[in-house]
Amino acid sequence: MQIFSPLRPIITCLALLAAIAFASTATSHAKPLNVVATTSMIADAARQIAGDRAEVKALMGPGVDPHSYRQTRSDIAAMARADLVIWHGLYLEAQLEEFFFDLGKRRNVVAVGEAVARDKLLSHADYDGRFDPHVWMDPKLWETVVYAVRDALIATDPDGAATYTSNAKAHVAEIKKLTDYMASVTATVPEKSRVLLTAHDAFSYFGRGYDFEVLGIQGISTESEAGLRRVEELVDTIVEREISAVFVESSVPERNVRALIEGASARGQDVAIGGTLYSDAMGEPGTYEGTYIGMIDHNATLITRALGGDAPEGGFQGKLAAGS
Numbered sequence: 001m002q003i004f005s006p007l008r009p010i011i012t013c014l015a016l017l018a019a020i021a022f023a024s025t026a027t028s029h030a031k032p033l034n035v036v037a038t039t040s041m042i043a044d045a046a047r048q049i050a051g052d053r054a055e056v057k058a059l060m061g062p063g064v065d066p067h068s069y070r071q072t073r074s075d076i077a078a079m080a081r082a083d084l085v086i087w088h089g090l091y092l093e094a095q096l097e098e099f100f101f102d103l104g105k106r107r108n109v110v111a112v113g114e115a116v117a118r119d120k121l122l123s124h125a126d127y128d129g130r131f132d133p134h135v136w137m138d139p140k141l142w143e144t145v146v147y148a149v150r151d152a153l154i155a156t157d158p159d160g161a162a163t164y165t166s167n168a169k170a171h172v173a174e175i176k177k178l179t180d181y182m183a184s185v186t187a188t189v190p191e192k193s194r195v196l197l198t199a200h201d202a203f204s205y206f207g208r209g210y211d212f213e214v215l216g217i218q219g220i221s222t223e224s225e226a227g228l229r230r231v232e233e234l235v236d237t238i239v240e241r242e243i244s245a246v247f248v249e250s251s252v253p254e255r256n257v258r259a260l261i262e263g264a265s266a267r268g269q270d271v272a273i274g275g276t277l278y279s280d281a282m283g284e285p286g287t288y289e290g291t292y293i294g295m296i297d298h299n300a301t302l303i304t305r306a307l308g309g310d311a312p313e314g315g316f317q318g319k320l321a322a323g324s
């Protein structure tokens, strides 16, 4: 027998509201937030800030080039499940831009690199009208990106605001110490050796922030007249400035670097390969270089030592340990 009660619709409504409230509470506390980031640097920032509140997946692992990366089927599946998708923007993920613009109409998608003020960005020779996207190379700029990651997490999961705010503050404090370390060690590199010859064009913000001239050896070929002239120019620079090291990446043919080293050697200037710098991806997960701090410390310490400056034993960590 059905008894009509005027209260019944209200009770049903309240029960529904309670169910919704329970469901959203369960999502924010019991189950970690599902975050997908494009680069390993952005994923590191999200992990530092979110702690246990999020599971963070990076689409691009060690050695992956974000400029040419295209989304895989499993990336698309991961992003479809994500509560928050974070990408860099500034045309870093050039092949994914259309995809993210489209995804942003339906999903929670944030481009954190775009948070950096335009007047702090450098232009990019290869991309007319666009900016150089490699802002992580200067930790002072990266702080802005870290705060943008924090804000994206808070907007997605307001219950975690206090956690995200305090973790971001602690991470930025660490980044500021790293910035001080970089300034102090790179300052020991002799004035005329402050030239960074690298394979990739990723180091312009590092050069601007820490007073190095950055010259690219990417794309030089000894098989054309223009290529040979470029090698000659670079050899002149190496000899005049007494540059003791060039930095390579696995993507650059060894013979082009050899031409530089042999050219300089013939004129009495010994040049070594200074080592491998991390440019667009961090090192292996689980290692120190597999964190943002470790990656930037590795680069600054390696560059300093290879160009005749002094860096403490153990780099940034060594300095922190000695100071405490």
Ligand code: ZN
Binding pocket: 067, 134, 200, 201, 202, 279, 280
């Ligand atoms: Zn790059």
